[in-house]
Amino acid sequence: MEPGLYHLLFISAGLFFIGVFGFLTRRNLISMLMSIELILNSVNLNFIAFNKYLWPNKLDGLFFSIFVIAIAAAEAAVAIAIIINLYRSHRSIDVAKVQEMKN
Amino acid sequence: MPTAIYIILIPLLPLAGFLLLGLLGRKYFHQSSGIIGTLLLLVSTVLALYVAYGYFMDYGKMNGVYQKLIPFNFTWLEFSPGMSIDMGIILDPISVMMLVVVTFISLMVHIYSLEYMKGEERFPVYYSFLGLFTFSMLGLVISSNIFQMYFFWELVGVSSFLLIGFYYDKPSAVAACKKAFIVTRFADLGFLIGILVLSYYSGTLDFNTLIQRLTSPESNEFKNAVAASFLGLSAITWGVVLVFIGGAGKSAMFPLHIWLPDAMEGPTPVSALIHAATMVVAGVFLVARLFPVFAISAPQALNLVGYVGAVSAFIAAIIACTQTDIKRVLAYSTMSQIGYMMFALGVSKYGGEEGLGYTASMFHLFTHAMFKALLFLGAGAVIHSVHSNEMKDMGGLRKYMPITHITFLIACLAIAGIPPFAGFFSKEEILLAAFQHNPAIYWVALLTSALTAFYMFRLYFNIFWSKASSLQKVELEAHNTHGEGGFLMMMPLILLAFGAAVAGFIPFGRFISSDGTSLESRFHLQFSIAPVVLSLIGTFTALAFYKNKNSKPDKIAASLNGLYRAAYHKFYIDELYLFITKKILFNLIGRPIAWIDKNIVDGLMNAIGNTTRFVAELIKGFQSGKVQQYAIYFLMGAIGLVALFVYVLK
Numbered sequence: 001m002e003p004g005l006y007h008l009l010f011i012s013a014g015l016f017f018i019g020v021f022g023f024l025t026r027r028n029l030i031s032m033l034m035s036i037e038l039i040l041n042s043v044n045l046n047f048i049a050f051n052k053y054l055w056p057n058k059l060d061g062l063f064f065s066i067f068v069i070a071i072a073a074a075e076a077a078v079a080i081a082i083i084i085n086l087y088r089s090h091r092s093i094d095v096a097k098v099q100e101m102k103n
Numbered sequence: 104m105p106t107a108i109y110i111i112l113i114p115l116l117p118l119a120g121f122l123l124l125g126l127l128g129r130k131y132f133h134q135s136s137g138i139i140g141t142l143l144l145l146v147s148t149v150l151a152l153y154v155a156y157g158y159f160m161d162y163g164k165m166n167g168v169y170q171k172l173i174p175f176n177f178t179w180l181e182f183s184p185g186m187s188i189d190m191g192i193i194l195d196p197i198s199v200m201m202l203v204v205v206t207f208i209s210l211m212v213h214i215y216s217l218e219y220m221k222g223e224e225r226f227p228v229y230y231s232f233l234g235l236f237t238f239s240m241l242g243l244v245i246s247s248n249i250f251q252m253y254f255f256w257e258l259v260g261v262s263s264f265l266l267i268g269f270y271y272d273k274p275s276a277v278a279a280c281k282k283a284f285i286v287t288r289f290a291d292l293g294f295l296i297g298i299l300v301l302s303y304y305s306g307t308l309d310f311n312t313l314i315q316r317l318t319s320p321e322s323n324e325f326k327n328a329v330a331a332s333f334l335g336l337s338a339i340t341w342g343v344v345l346v347f348i349g350g351a352g353k354s355a356m357f358p359l360h361i362w363l364p365d366a367m368e369g370p371t372p373v374s375a376l377i378h379a380a381t382m383v384v385a386g387v388f389l390v391a392r393l394f395p396v397f398a399i400s401a402p403q404a405l406n407l408v409g410y411v412g413a414v415s416a417f418i419a420a421i422i423a424c425t426q427t428d429i430k431r432v433l434a435y436s437t438m439s440q441i442g443y444m445m446f447a448l449g450v451s452k453y454g455g456e457e458g459l460g461y462t463a464s465m466f467h468l469f470t471h472a473m474f475k476a477l478l479f480l481g482a483g484a485v486i487h488s489v490h491s492n493e494m495k496d497m498g499g500l501r502k503y504m505p506i507t508h509i510t511f512l513i514a515c516l517a518i519a520g521i522p523p524f525a526g527f528f529s530k531e532e533i534l535l536a537a538f539q540h541n542p543a544i545y546w547v548a549l550l551t552s553a554l555t556a557f558y559m560f561r562l563y564f565n566i567f568w569s570k571a572s573s574l575q576k577v578e579l580e581a582h583n584t585h586g587e588g589g590f591l592m593m594m595p596l597i598l599l600a601f602g603a604a605v606a607g608f609i610p611f612g613r614f615i616s617s618d619g620t621s622l623e624s625r626f627h628l629q630f631s632i633a634p635v636v637l638s639l640i641g642t643f644t645a646l647a648f649y650k651n652k653n654s655k656p657d658k659i660a661a662s663l664n665g666l667y668r669a670a671y672h673k674f675y676i677d678e679l680y681l682f683i684t685k686k687i688l689f690n691l692i693g694r695p696i697a698w699i700d701k702n703i704v705d706g707l708m709n710a711i712g713n714t715t716r717f718v719a720e721l722i723k724g725f726q727s728g729k730v731q732q733y734a735i736y737f738l739m740g741a742i743g744l745v746a747l748f749v750y751v752l753k
Contacts, residue, residue, distance in 0.1 A: 020738065023731070023734055024731050024734055024738075025731075032730075032731075095729070095730050095731065096729065099727075099728035099729065
């Protein structure tokens with residue numbers, strides 16, 4: 001069976017919800033960052049799948065996904081910088097322990 | 104016409120003194136402040152005498168009638184054409200006379216205080232307040248505009264408040280100054296409403312125009328005002344009655360007199376200046392200023408003035424017989440004498456011979472200023488050497504203070520109406536006017552004059568004769584080093600005594616009458632017999648009772664137990680006021696208003712606050728600081744939005 005658009009969308013949706021689940025349940029900041037990467041990649045997959053099956057002669061979806069990858073790299077750099085600073089001050093990267101702004 | 108600058112300077116010099124001493128006195132003029140104030144006032148007095156001489160002898164009279172001159176007028180605030188608050192000067196017989204009286208008495212008090220207040224820490228403040236008072240009183244008497252008069256009227260009230268409360272570390276003085284201010288302020292509300300009523304119907308605030316419009320039956324304003332009636336009285340009557348309430352408050356007429364006796368907490372020279380000679384006659388002056396309106400357009404209001412005056416005169420005389428604080432006796436006697444002036448106006452008519460009461464009232468105002476200031480200053484000298492206000496601490500002082508004794512005696516004779524002293528002439532005219540127009544008031548007045556003689560000589564004998572106790576004597580001997588006071592204290596006494604002795608010979612009717620024409624006062628020998636005999640009876644009764652200490656007064660007081668006690672407690676009028684304010688006003692009005700304030704006004708605010716807090720309690724859990732919770736909310740929100748757009752808003 002030739003894989004079609006629906007198969008790709010199912011994979012993409014699966015990846016997205018795995019990412020969301022990971023983001024909501026993981027306490028470790030690095031794991032949460034990885035979950036965000038999963039979500040971004042599921043979006044990338046969507047872009048590419050739609051591009052390929054709906055408008056095969058255009059490149060918009062591909063460009064979008066390249067942008068997303070670039071931004072995801074920048075985001076990862078910033079997030080890791082934040083996490084390192086957080087570790088320096090708190091000796092921990094557990095998100096539950098970083099609640100000083102409350103109250 | 105006089106040069107306006109002279110007349111403007113009369114009130115402005117004391118004002119300059121007030122500003123100079125009030126702003127810089129403590130630093131630069133601590134020693135010289137008294138001299139500065141006195142010199143400025145001396146110049147004012149000389150100018151006032153000069154103006155009076157010019158007005159009465161030279162330019163004031165035209166065709167045998169004294170004119171109302173306006174040498175200076177400045178439109179200050181214009182509401183509509185013809186209706187404006189002006190700052191002006193009016194020269195007519197009464198204002199010129201008041202200029203002389205106020206500056207002269209004030210000068211005497213300034214000189215007297217140089218010694219009396221010596222060593223006082225707030226000496227410059229005292230003189231600056233005196234300057235403020237003199238300025239406002241002078242401004243009041245020369246006001247050409249009823250609103251201008253109201254300004255100065257309030258200024259007089261403020262300076263009186265400041266001077267009564269001069270010893271502000273004494274709780275009784277603080278209470279007294281508050282009482283004086285609140286009571287007169289309450290009465291001034293009447294004055295203000297009266298001004299509004301009168302100016303609404305006359306369309307002007309200027310005294311001359313107002314009087315002219317409201318007294319000529321042809322004018323439209325008069326017709327409108329008469330047509331507008333409320334409870335059966337015309338608008339003019341209501342207006343002048345309200346104005347009279349203001350006057351009664353300042354002049355301490357029954358039942359607004361309660362502040363005057365307490366006002367004696369101020370320094371004694373202040374009592375002489377404000378609460379005897381000048382400020383308290385402001386009410387009489389006000390009625391006299393609007394006299395044509397009272398007499399021609401509102402005879403009922405004038406009757407009210409007459410009866411209020413007579414009742415005040417009589418009640419105050421009775422109370423004065425029982426008081427033991429010498430300044431309080433003098434305070435009640437002031438109230439009684441002002442009552443005389445008021446009912447003299449009340450029984451008067453406008454114009455010609457019928458206007459005798461008006462002349463008599465102004466005459467009495469003039470002579471009373473002399474002898475009452477003298478009495479207070481004399482009492483001040485006594486208090487200065489005895490260090491007490493109570494009669495029982497005094498006695499036999501005539502040996503130690505001869506000048507005070509003689510001048511005090513002259514003043515007593517004058518106020519009792521014994522010929523040929525000043526009070527005799529003025530009181531005689533008042534009684535004559537009352538006799539001609541209102542017999543009931545005449546009999547009350549006659550009785551009051553006997554009482555006056557009695558209480559004045561009771562005071563006199565108690566202070567200067569009646570044996571001093573041995574302890575007292577020792578103290579007096581010790582004190583005799585500084586005697587009765589030096590030249591500065593005695594000179595005003597002597598000058599005022601001279602005034603009190605001879606002021607009666609001034610042919611007053613020739614200068615001051617209700618319509619400006621000359622009024623020859625005739626002397627009726629047979630008419631004078633009754634009052635003089637009654638005064639003598641009063642005097643000799645006092646002589647018999649108080650010349651030497653004996654038990655007669657106590658016995659009589661005991662036999663008149665209820666009446667005596669009631670009079671001693673001032674007929675419980677203070678208590679009545681307290682009852683009305685504390686029990687009735689506080690409970691019926693104050694408490695409900697406080698309840699509304701606490702429960703409804705505050706309650707509304709609290710409800711708003713509580714609601715906010717309650718809502719905050721409900722939703723504050725959302726802001727937990729947990730990133731992942733926020734992510735859930737975000738996710739829910741996004742899903743919700745998607746659902747909204749996909750299913751609801753498609």
